[in-house]
Amino acid sequence: xxxxxxxxxxxxxxxxxxxxxxxxxxxxxxxxxxxxxxxxxxxxxxxxxxxxxxxxxxxxxxxxxxxxxxxxxxx
Numbered sequence: 001x002x003x004x005x006x007x008x009x010x011x012x013x014x015x016x017x018x019x020x021x022x023x024x025x026x027x028x029x030x031x032x033x034x035x036x037x038x039x040x041x042x043x044x045x046x047x048x049x050x051x052x053x054x055x056x057x058x059x060x061x062x063x064x065x066x067x068x069x070x071x072x073x074x075x
């Protein structure tokens with residue numbers, strides 16, 4: 001059975017009690033699919049830190065404070 005019409009014909013051929021059991025199963029199955037098929041979360045958009053730095057400091061070259069601090073420490 002690959003089409004909805006074939007499935008419908010097969011269901012009509014079942015006794016009412018069996019068709020009801022299939023309908024209950026289908027309703028439960030679809031209810032579970034709705035709960036588990038949530039859309040993926042929206043991607044997080046990070047701020048443009050380079051643009052912010054340029055707006056604050058202009059074209060200045062800032063020193064790397066980590067490297068300067070390491071030069072002052074004794075190993």
